[in-house]
Amino acid sequence: MTDYAIPAPERPGVTIYGSDQVFPVRRIYCIGKNYVAHIHEMNADERDPPVIFMKPADAVVDGGGEIPYPVFTDNFHYEGELVVALKSGGYNIPEAEACDHIFGYCCGLDMTRRDHQANALEKGLPWEVTKSFDHSCPLGPISRVEDVGHIDDHVLRTAINGETKQDANVALMIWNTREIIAKISEQHALKAGDLIMTGTPAGVGAVTTGDRIEVTCEGLQPLSVTIGGKPT
Numbered sequence: 001m002t003d004y005a006i007p008a009p010e011r012p013g014v015t016i017y018g019s020d021q022v023f024p025v026r027r028i029y030c031i032g033k034n035y036v037a038h039i040h041e042m043n044a045d046e047r048d049p050p051v052i053f054m055k056p057a058d059a060v061v062d063g064g065g066e067i068p069y070p071v072f073t074d075n076f077h078y079e080g081e082l083v084v085a086l087k088s089g090g091y092n093i094p095e096a097e098a099c100d101h102i103f104g105y106c107c108g109l110d111m112t113r114r115d116h117q118a119n120a121l122e123k124g125l126p127w128e129v130t131k132s133f134d135h136s137c138p139l140g141p142i143s144r145v146e147d148v149g150h151i152d153d154h155v156l157r158t159a160i161n162g163e164t165k166q167d168a169n170v171a172l173m174i175w176n177t178r179e180i181i182a183k184i185s186e187q188h189a190l191k192a193g194d195l196i197m198t199g200t201p202a203g204v205g206a207v208t209t210g211d212r213i214e215v216t217c218e219g220l221q222p223l224s225v226t227i228g229g230k231p232t
Contacts, residue, residue, distance in 0.1 A: 012060040014085070014106065014195075017141040017221050023085055023103065026193030028055040028137060029184050030110060034173050034199025050175045050183055053128050055110075055197075061138040064225040069209050070133050071230060073113035078207055079200035080158030080215040082151060082170050083108035084177055085142050089190025098181035101190065105151045107140040107215040107223040110197055114206070137197075140215065140223030152177060154218035156201065161212055168201035170217070175199075 002008075013022035032051035061067055069076055087103035113130040120127035151170060158166035175183065180198060184190060207213060207227050215223040 009058070012057045012062070014060060014062050014139050015141040016104070017143045018147065019144075023142050024193045025057040025060055025195060026191055027188075028057060028059065028195045028197065029053075029188070030055060030131065030197040031175065031180055031199040034175055034180075035168060035201045036172070036174060037168070037202035050180065050199075052184060052187070053131060055132045055137050059132060059134065059137040061135050061225070064138045064140065064223045066226045066228045067111070067135040067138060068228045069230045070111075070113065070135070072133070073115055073130075075113070075115035075206055076208070076227070077112040077114040077204050078158060078160070078165075078213050079110040079112060079204050080156060080166050080213075081108045081110055081197045081200050082154075082156055082177075082217055083139060084181070084196040084198060086181075086190055086194045086196070087192050089185065089192065089194060091185055091189050093182050093185040093190065095178045095182045098178040099150055101181065102145055102150070102177075103192075104142045104144040105148065105217075105220055106142040107156075107217050107220055108195075108197055109138045109213065109215060109223065109225060110200060111136040111138070112204075114204075138223060138225045139195075141221040143220050148219045150177070151217060151219055154220075156217045157215070158203065159214045159216075160205070160207060165205060166201045166203035170198070172201070173198060
């Protein structure tokens with residue numbers, strides 16, 4: 001047993017639907033600008049290759065619930081997404097073999113400090129800090145592939161206080177799940193425990209304290225999040 005100099009951080013995990021086991025999180029890879037309509041609302045170029053960035057593993061909020069309105073923003077945005085959980089990986093994974101590495105899928109939220117992201121983009125500065133803050137990755141329960149099959153022609157929806165704001169089939173992703181896995185593995189060695197957030201459709205917007213966000217995707221368990229107050 002390793003004798004750490006300070007208490008070791010707990011490994012974040014995500015509930016597995018229908019199981020007492022928990023999915024251990026290693027890394028969270030995120031894909032930006034992966035639906036044409038969202039690219040248009042963000043005034044970006046749909047011909048660009050996929051944007052890859054990361055969130056820290058401890059940004060995970062397992063099962064949703066209440067998350068605080070974050071510090072360092074006055075324009076807090078939701079982005080509902082399909083999330084892929086990996087059971088294995090490697091470098092340079094061929095597209096034809098990508099699905100062999102998938103453990104399951106869940107609904108997720110890529111919460112974003114939009115005001116600071118816009119400012120960073122305008123100045124050509126790194127903007128990962130606008131995505132990788134505490135509680136920025138609420139996730140619903142993971143459904144295993146053997147239970148639900150592959151989620152590649154299913155409708156993803158995000159509702160705010162019961163009103164649908166995002167509604168798109170994941171088949172409309174510019175880079176599909178197999179291509180995303182292959183692309184990420186060109187630059188990183190994917191491993192068991194990795195999560196991949198596959199991008200958000202059009203319809204993103206701001207939320208405030210008291211708002212309730214619900215993300216659903218056909219075949220998966222829903223994710224429900226309520227926005228709390230700012231930390232003091």
